[in-house]
Amino acid sequence: AQKITQTQPGMFVQEKEAVTLDCTYDTSDQSYGLFWYKQPSSGEMIFLIYQGSYDEQNATEGRYSLNFQKARKSANLVISASQLGDSAMYFCAMREIYNQGGKLIFGQGTELSVKP
């Protein structure tokens, strides 16, 4: 069964430092996609970054990068040069490419607090 695990309920980071948010997943499929979303206190879900299971290079989007280790089934999000506005809940999610309907399976989330 598909499963996403985020083991860090809460994280603190100093402004301007880098932080890694952990995500491990479990799937028996070879083709899948991994996503990270940010949910600030205002409540909306903001797409950050995507990694396909066949992508050979780690995805990057501005200050966000995804440390994809396929053999270990991990897809950690790295935020460089943290800003106060990065304080939010972060969700890792997975979608199996061939599953019916394309549903996302979410992890429990990690609440990140950036300290000034």
Added chain:
Amino acid sequence: DTAVSQTPKYLVTQMGNDKSIKCEQNLGHDTMYWYKQDSKKFLKIMFSYNNKELIINETVPNRFSPKSPDKAHLNLHINSLELGDSAVYFCASSQRDRGIAGASTDTQYFGPGTRLTVL
């Protein structure tokens, strides 16, 4: 321009009432979803529609009935509301993948959410 919009943003109602939440997307996507976020922030799929056809119904009570009049709209109607229905409901949309491994075109974009409170 709002990509995925939901109305209302807040909904407070009494137990036993019937209510609807509307969702519209202007991204040209062919697949829309409803997710429920509970009080512990856990997100779970409820329904998925592709081109107005229901393709996921994730063991949701039949008091919940989605309706898709066209592929840009997906509404959620809830009958006989219960206290446990209190949650944030998110609509999302994507372009359904065509089985291409590693396709990034299927990213789901979420609406702002509707916070439902049942008293």
